[in-house]
Amino acid sequence: MMTSPMTSRASRLLAGTVALALAFAAACAKKPETAPAPAEAPAVAAAPTNTAASTAAAADSAAARARREAANKLKAREDSIAAAKALASKTAAELKTALLATVWFDYDRAELRDDTRAALEAKLPILQANSALRVRVQGHTDERGSDEYNLALGQRRAASVKRFFTDRGIDERRLDVVSFGRERPAATGEDDASRAKNRRAEFEILAGGEALAGPR
Amino acid sequence: MRRTFVALIVALVAARAQAQPGVRIGLTYAPGVKPGVVLTLVGGVLGDSASVIVRRDLDFGDRVTVIAAGGTLSPATTQGKVPNYALLAKLGAAGLVQLEIANGRLRSTVHDVGAQRVIDTLSVATPAGGPTRAWRAAVHRLSDEVERVLTGTAGVASSRMAYVKAGRTWLVDSDGAFPEAVSDGSALSPAWRRDGGALAWTTLTSAGSRIQIKELASGRVQSLVATPDGLNITPTWTNDGNAIVYAHGLENGTDLWIASVTGGEARRVTVGRGSDNTSPTVSPDGRRVAFTSGRTGHPDLYVADLDGTNTDALTDIGLDEDSYRAGPDWSGDGRAIAFATRISGQFQVAVLSLRDRAVRVLTSDGKNEDPSWAPDGRHLVFTSTRTGSSELWVVDSESGRVRQLTRDRGARLAAWGPRLPATP
Structure with missing residues (x-):
């Protein structure tokens, strides 16, 4: 029995990082047939319970290990250009999924949580590797609070995300921000789970998203 | 119908007498006090519509209490156009609003029951064609003015x-x-x-x-x-x-x-x-x-x-x-x-x-x-x-x-x- 005092936050972060590392490793390994789930990693990292995150991470790494072995075998056989093209398109789709993965916030806050930061870290290399890529960050809130004030809060959330990237060298002209406040909820319930889903930033590709290159 | 009405008058008079014995009723507006108003009308179907709207507007204004309204009241409270002030006072009415619709205009005559006199007469043009939005807007404007005459503050119905x-x-x-x-x-x-x-x-x-x-x-x-x-x-x-x-x-x-x-x-x-x-x-x-x-x-x-x-x-x-x-x-x-x-x-x-x-x-x-x-x-x-x-x-x-x-x-x-x- 593991008795590590690892915090839930750290374990979530680790889960995200491991999954992410595997994702990039898998992408570099050029395996055409397998379907890794690296883009899900940020979402998994944001799962509300520690156990869910750990279980998912464990399942992910086991599955990814199996997939990596299969990919190595395939790699030995696969040498056709067609297969290489298929790989390229698949990888781009995966990158796109990672880029567009939603990130979440705490109630009435625009500061980045650790899991949000980890999810943004995963997007950073994609923005760095694709200089034509322009992205719009949409800030959203849950249904508590006033309709009007929530628009300002959503703006602040989107701006926090933008600042994360500009602080790391991404040209600010490549990032638009917009707020929808509570006007476009992802979940319609008024329970805590729905609210947690609604306090978020979403990503939209404005330009340069056709053929995303992987990080070098 | 008439019997019901008489019973209503008796009930109202009794309630009023019990609540405020000896108080002189006047059209002085004071916070928390909602003077009673009686509404009468002359003028067919549109008159009924106008009366319903004015009554509701005065009610929503929360400054007067419309004690009674409608045609059935007219014969008892007025003889011709002269109001029976004594009866109105017994009903608890401080004001009487007579509505009349004729020749494309809605008129109102507002009486001070205590002083036994007309305070003001108002009229608005009512667009032809029945209760359209413009017609209702005209009635609402009259309601707002009636409220001003009765209480000193115009209503917000319009x-x-x-x-x-x-x-x-x-x-x-x-x-x-x-x-x-x-x-x-x-x-x-x-x-x-x-x-x-x-x-x-x-x-x-x-x-x-x-x-x-x-x-x-x-x-x-x-x-x-x-x-x-x-x-x-x-x-x-x-x-x-x-x-x-x-x-x-x-x-x-x-x-x-x-x-x-x-x-x-x-x-x-x-x-x-x-x-x-x-x-x-x-x-x-x-x-x-x-x-x-x-x-x-x-x-x-x-x-x-x-x-x-x-x-x-x-x-x-x-x-x-x-x-x-x-x-x-x-x-x-x-x-x-x-x-x-x-x-x-x-x-x-x-x-x-x-x-x-x-x-x-x-x-x-x-x-x-x-x-x-x-x-x-x-x-x-x-x-x-x-x-x-x-x-x-x-x-x-x-x-x-x-x-x-x-x-x-x-x-x-x-x-x-x-x-x-x-x-x-």
Whole structure:
């Protein structure tokens, strides 16, 4: 029995990082047939319970290990250009999924949580590797609070995300921000789970998203 | 029928005699006292419609009690056109309003029952063609004037409200009749120009938000382009109608700005240093602006001069985790600010008296927010979920009496407009 005092936050972060590392490793390994789930990693990292995150991470790494072995075998056989093209398109789709993965916030806050930061870290290399890529960050809130004030809060959330990237060298002209406040909820319930889903930033590709290159 | 009526008179006289023995009834308006009024009419089917509307308008005004209305009363209370003042006084009536519809006009003769004389006669032109919106508007204007003659304060029946439903801005008469969409797309936070001739609102697109202005007569819509990028929300008009005060945010918080409706540069009003400052409301003297600000953490109410100086908290700063005050609206008489405050996790409509900073909470049932004052400085329209869906309700801030305005599922963000000017 593991008795590590690892915090839930750290374990979530680790889960995200491991999954992410595997994702990039898998992408570099050029395996055409397998379907890794690296883009899900940020979402998994944001799962509300520690156990869910750990279980998912464990399942992910086991599955990814199996997939990596299969990919190595395939790699030995696969040498056709067609297969290489298929790989390229698949990888781009995966990158796109990672880029567009939603990130979440705490109630009435625009500061980045650790899991949000980890999810943004995963997007950073994609923005760095694709200089034509322009992205719009949409800030959203849950249904508590006033309709009007929530628009300002959503703006602040989107701006926090933008600042994360500009602080790391991404040209600010490549990032638009917009707020929808509570006007476009992802979940319609008024329970805590729905609210947690609604306090978020979403990503939209404005330009340069056709053929995303992987990080070098 | 007649027997029922006689029984009613007897009951009313008995109740009145018991309640106020020996009190002389007069048409002096005092807070908390609602003088009794009897309404009579002459004039067929349209007369009935007019009578129903006037009766309801006076009732919604919350300043008089309509004791009885309708044709059945006429023979008993009047002989020809001469009122039976003695009987009216026994009924508890301080006033008598005789309505008459003839020759395209609706006339009212208002009597002081105690003084046994006519106080005033009023009339409005009623457009031909029966109870259209214009016809009803004319009747509402007469109601407002009758209320002025009876109580000293005009009613607000001839005003309209703007609100948002399913992303569009709508207008509706103060009694809930004739809802009409006046915007496309994704509109929020409508605000009236003081003369009632134009509205401003926020339009939300996938690229950002903008302030739009619509002239109601011409239908012309223009965008406020002083700050084309980022967040542009919660417009309100300056009293002269020449400028819009609104909340604008890019990437370092949201502040109040002011911009001319005819173009030119916007000027920053608040310096929130990265905080969110929204929902401005300009004082009736045009010098101050109250607004929502998160500068100390939780959203709270502040007031500043329109040039941004002399910023002051309007309430004690909420330190409670649940504290949340938002959406101020300055009353037309300048004495009070209505707002929403969170109590036990739910928004309730409250009124802050500016004289002593006392706060009175007016609602308790469901979620109640976004109050907007009527031109009488007494009634408020607000959004409530008390029926299970979001609807507009009206509350009398003096008596606490409420009525449901819309049955629309999703109506919200109401702004009570001015009384409509009379059409020639």
